[in-house]
Amino acid sequence: xxxxxxxxxxxxxxxxxxxxxxxxxxxxxxxxxxxxxxxxxxxxxxxxxxxxxxxxxxxxxxxxxxxxxxxxxxxxxxxxxxxxxxxxxxxxxxxxxxxxxxxxxxxxxxxxxxxxxxxxxxxxxxxxxxxxxxxxxxxxxxxxxxxxxxxxxxxxxxxxxxxxxxxxxxxxxxxxxxxxxxxxxxxxxxxxxxxxxxxxxxxxxxxxxxxxxxxxxxxxxxxxxxxxxxxxxxxxxxxxxxxxxxxxxxxxxxxxxxxxxxxxxxxxxxxxxxxxxxxxxxxxxxxxxxxxxxxxxxxxxxxxxxxxxxxxxxxxxxxxxxxxxxxxxxxxxxxxxxxxxxxxxxxxxxxxxxxxxxxxxxxxxxxxxxxxxxxxxxxxxxxxxxxxxxxxxxxxxxxxxxxxxxxxxxxxxxxxxxxxxxxxxxxxxxxxxxxxxxxxxxxxxxxxxxxxxxxxxxxxxxxxxxxxxxxxxxxxxxxxxxxxxxxxxxxxxxxxxxxxxxxxxxxxxxxxxxxxxxxxxxxxxxxxxxxxxxxxxxxxxxxxxxxxxxxxxxxxxxxxxxxxxxxxxxxxxxxxxxxxxxxxxxxxxxxxxxxxxxxxxxxxxxxxxxxxxxxxxxxxxxxxxxxxxxxxxxxxxxxxxx
Numbered sequence: 001x002x003x004x005x006x007x008x009x010x011x012x013x014x015x016x017x018x019x020x021x022x023x024x025x026x027x028x029x030x031x032x033x034x035x036x037x038x039x040x041x042x043x044x045x046x047x048x049x050x051x052x053x054x055x056x057x058x059x060x061x062x063x064x065x066x067x068x069x070x071x072x073x074x075x076x077x078x079x080x081x082x083x084x085x086x087x088x089x090x091x092x093x094x095x096x097x098x099x100x101x102x103x104x105x106x107x108x109x110x111x112x113x114x115x116x117x118x119x120x121x122x123x124x125x126x127x128x129x130x131x132x133x134x135x136x137x138x139x140x141x142x143x144x145x146x147x148x149x150x151x152x153x154x155x156x157x158x159x160x161x162x163x164x165x166x167x168x169x170x171x172x173x174x175x176x177x178x179x180x181x182x183x184x185x186x187x188x189x190x191x192x193x194x195x196x197x198x199x200x201x202x203x204x205x206x207x208x209x210x211x212x213x214x215x216x217x218x219x220x221x222x223x224x225x226x227x228x229x230x231x232x233x234x235x236x237x238x239x240x241x242x243x244x245x246x247x248x249x250x251x252x253x254x255x256x257x258x259x260x261x262x263x264x265x266x267x268x269x270x271x272x273x274x275x276x277x278x279x280x281x282x283x284x285x286x287x288x289x290x291x292x293x294x295x296x297x298x299x300x301x302x303x304x305x306x307x308x309x310x311x312x313x314x315x316x317x318x319x320x321x322x323x324x325x326x327x328x329x330x331x332x333x334x335x336x337x338x339x340x341x342x343x344x345x346x347x348x349x350x351x352x353x354x355x356x357x358x359x360x361x362x363x364x365x366x367x368x369x370x371x372x373x374x375x376x377x378x379x380x381x382x383x384x385x386x387x388x389x390x391x392x393x394x395x396x397x398x399x400x401x402x403x404x405x406x407x408x409x410x411x412x413x414x415x416x417x418x419x420x421x422x423x424x425x426x427x428x429x430x431x432x433x434x435x436x437x438x439x440x441x442x443x444x445x446x447x448x449x450x451x452x453x454x455x456x457x458x459x460x461x462x463x464x465x466x467x468x469x470x471x472x473x474x475x476x477x478x479x480x481x482x483x484x485x486x487x488x489x490x491x492x493x494x495x496x497x498x499x500x501x502x503x504x505x506x507x508x509x510x511x512x513x514x515x516x517x518x519x520x521x522x523x524x525x526x527x528x529x530x531x532x533x534x535x536x537x538x539x540x541x542x543x544x545x546x547x548x549x550x551x552x553x554x555x556x557x558x559x560x561x562x563x564x565x566x567x568x569x570x571x572x573x574x575x576x577x578x579x580x581x582x583x584x585x586x587x588x589x590x591x592x593x594x595x596x597x598x599x600x601x602x603x604x605x606x607x608x609x610x611x612x613x614x615x616x617x618x619x620x621x622x623x624x625x626x627x628x629x630x631x632x633x634x635x636x637x638x639x640x641x642x
Contacts, residue, residue, distance in 0.1 A: 007143060010035055010077040011125035012136040016097070018081075021089050023047070025066060028079050029097040036074065037535040042100065043072030056090035061523065062122055064089045067100035071079055077101050082131070089305065096121070096130060120477055124522050124619060142281035163194045163259055166210050166218040170201030171244045172298075179192065180542060181224045181247030188251035194259070201227065211311045211476060220258025222247070228293040228357040238263035249549060287389075292478060294354035294388055295485065301346045301579060302488060306579030308338025310590035313578075328453040347384035348372045352390025359395035362414050366422035370430050377435030380442045381486035386434055398422055417567035461498035464569020465604070468502025469559040477503075477541070484580060493576035497597065498567035500539055504583060504601050505566050506559040507536030507543035509608025517613040525550075536605075539583035551616065566604020570597065 007524035013031060018024035025048055033041040047068035051057065058064040086093035098121075109327035120126055126146060133139045179182045182198040189196035197212045215221070221239045223229055225246025231239065240254055240263040247254065257263065283443030312334035314622065321336035355367025374380060375593040398421050402413060449536035467480035484499040514521045514529025521529065528546060548555040575597050579590035591597040 002098065006076055007078045007080065007140060008035075009136040009140055011037075011077060012139055013079070013081045015081050016087075018083070018087060020505040021087065024081065024083075024087055024089075024097060027054075028081050028097065028526060030067070032077060032079050032101055035077075037074055037077040038209035038592065039074045040072035044068060044070045047072065048099070058089045058092060058094055059121075060092070061121070061124070062086070062093070062095045063098070063127070063140070064094045064096075065098045065100060065121075067102070069102045069257075070106055071104050073101045073103040076103060078387035084131070087161030095244040096127065107609055108490055110501070113484065119237025122335045163192075163218055163219045165194050165196045165220050165222065165255055165258055166191055166214050167196065167222040168201065168210070168225060168229050169198060169223075169244055170227045170229060170248055178244065180545070181244045181251070182599045185224070185255070186250040188255055191257060192252065194255060194503075196255075198545075201225065201229065210262040220255065220261075222254045222258050222579075224254065226289055226292050227296050228289070228353075236265055238265050246458075283417070286569065288478075289356050290388070290392070291356040293357035293484065294350040294352075294385070295478075295482065295493070297353040298346055298485070300349040301342050301349055302485065303579060303581045303586075305338040305346070305585055305634040306488075306590060307582070308334050308342065310338075310578045310586065312338065343489070344375065347375045347381060350381070350393065351384040351388035354385065354597045355391035358389070359399075360393025362399075362422065363395045365393045365419040367425045368394060369423045370426040371431040373427060374438070374565065375437065376441060377430065377439060379435045379438030381482075381489040382442065383430070383434055383438040384489075386438065387426060387610060390434075391422055392428050394425045395422045398425075445487075446496050457494075457571040457574075460495070461501075461571025462564035464495055464498045465502030465570070466560045466564035466565075468499050469506045469563035470556065488580055490547060493578050493592075494571060497575045497591065498570045498578035499582060500577060500583070501566040501570050501597075501601055501604060503541040504536050505540055505563040505604035505608055506548075507532040508601065508605040509559065509562045510544050510547050510555065510612065511536060512605055512609035513612040513616075514611055517616065519618045520613065539581060554612060554615040558608045558615065562604040562606075563609055564604075565607050569603060570600040573600070575600070576631035 011031065013027070015498075016024060016027055018027045025045060027043055029038070029045050029048065032038050038044050047070035048066050051068050052066065056064075057066045078101070081097040081099070081255070083095055083097070086095050087097075089097075091474045120143065123146075126142065129142050130139060131596075133142065165185075167182070167185050169178050169179075169185070171178045178200050182200050185198050186196055190195075197210065197214055198208060204242065215234060218237075221234055221237055223231070223239055223241045224244050225241075226244050231241075237259060238258075240258045242250075253406045269438060312320050312331040315325075315328040315331035319326045319328040319331035321327060322332065347366040351371025351374065352364050352368035355363030355370075357363075367388045370391050371384040374383030374387050377383065379386075395418055398418055407509035410516055464480050464484065467476050470476045480499060480502070484495045487493075511529045511532035514526045514532075518526060525547065528543075532543040532547075544555070544559060548559070573593070573596055576592045577587075577590055577597070579586040582590070587597055588594050
């Protein structure tokens with residue numbers, strides 16, 4: 001049943017005369033009665049008030065929907081009233097009123113039609129159009145257009161009903177992007193009528209793992225990940241493979257491609273799947289993905305080690321030193337666990353999992369051994385990255401060389417030949433070729449950073465924080481993070497402080513903007529802003545992505561400027577941070593000056609919020625470019641009263 005069958009132009013009052021709730025209910029009920037929809041107006045009003053006494057029917061957003069299922073109703077109908085000055089309904093002033101009259105024996109079809117109107121009213125732009133409508137016919141047309149769009153979307157989006165999709169998502173940190181992409185794929189699948197199961201390769205491990213039966217029954221496969229994913233489980237199936245960011249922003253397109261049979265067959269039509277994977281890697285090495293895979297495994301060691309060392313400082317700066325009068329055995333234990341153990345493993349783990357990303361399990365041992373040589377030889381984080389690539393590609397080359405060995409020796413290849421020869425090759429290159437020049441670069445870089453003061457320190461902090469805020473998890477962000485981790489591995493902790501400022505300011509600044517400038521954001525964005533407070537405080541920059549995607553030309557510059565100011569302040573004040581992840585949970589124990597550090601974050605967030613407030617237009621203006629200046633000026637006082 002169409003909405004026009006229950007909302008007639010004669011049942012629309014553009015300017016109600018009522019000034020109170022009681023007068024409003026009387027006026028709307030009287031109009032329904034005059035138009036022949038009621039058989040007993042007093043019974044109907046009695047039922048309306050009975051409903052109001054249970055729970056007032058104002059629903060927020062300046063809307064009230066008094067309604068009743070009553071014996072006093074002849075035929076289902078809706079009457080709309082509008083008050084530009086607003087009426088104090090119960091706890092708030094309302095501008096739009098929809099009185100719903102339903103007879104006791106009304107069909108479910110009538111009820112569904114009436115409830116559909118309520119869903120349209122949740123759209124802030126739609127409500128604005130109702131307030132700006134010049135006549136009753138325009139209001140009816142607005143509902144008809146909304147209904148047509150809803151019907152079209154329903155028919156077009158369910159064209160893949162009955163299909164099944166499986167997916168995998170994963171990002172370097174495994175915290176936000178991983179699950180945002182999974183949620184986006186699920187929402188898109190629901191819109192398309194597609195059944196879906198998504199495996200998340202998150203920071204806590206694999207969740208919702210795909211089974212062989214899931215993959216076999218699937219009509220399409222989507223892998224949206226920036227880290228290593230075991231593709232061998234898909235056999236010879238075609239897989240649509242992309243970045244996790246595309247999984248967030250283009251989920252529906254990816255599902256369409258998968259169902260259409262697009263993607264790349266994992267065995268390339270050859271009999272040996274692993275050989276095909278190796279050839280693909282040799283032709284098109286994914287350097288960025290390999291590095292991020294190593295970083296994702298390294299981060300837990302960095303966080304755990306940094307927090308343990310920071311906890312040891314609570315007993316005194318020199319409490320872990322046996323020669324100090326402040327020596328404390330427990331502080332020494334914490335320092336040993338964090339520094340001598342966790343920090344010592346950072347670079348080997350980085351190198352090992354870069355090699356693992358390139359060459360699977362045979363690359364793990366050579367990579368970690370090469371990473372340890374990088375640590376011992378002074379080439380540090382940068383040397384560890386090189387060790388990972390040397391080990392990984394050495395294993396791929398060795399595999400090609402031993403492909404022709406007798407079958408009786410093939411079983412020894414992954415456990416003896418590959419790790420032994422790979423480790424030997426990697427060790428020679430690291431020891432005699434890489435370590436000396438990389439150590440010199442490391443020492444030079446450390447000396448340069450330690451010498452930075454004044455303007456130079458401010459510029460570096462601003463640059464690092466601005467890079468963190470620029471693409472919120474993308475290549476620029478990860479480049480800055482890699483630099484910070486390299487310095488962290490060399491026990492230079494000031495860049496880490498600036499980087500975390502750059503990661504926390506965008507979501508916190510946006511969240512603050514949604515609070516201070518409510519008219520610049522939709523209801524959905526304001527609700528998302530509340531979550532952004534928590535995510536931003538936890539150093540989850542990805543909370544800012546939906547806002548930046550919707551309005552990049554305003555949000556991204558605001559993020560960069562606010563982050564750069566906060567990061568510059570942080571470096572100028574010489575603040576260091578010995579736990580480069582964790583946000584507010586690690587600041588009290590890991591920052592050299594927690595209060596000043598929080599001030600830097602707060603200043604950056606306020607700057608970002610103010611810039612957003614200045615740049616963004618009110619939501620009605622920005623979403624309706626055809627709106628005239630007169631309409632805008634009329635809307636402002638109206639919505640203020642709402």
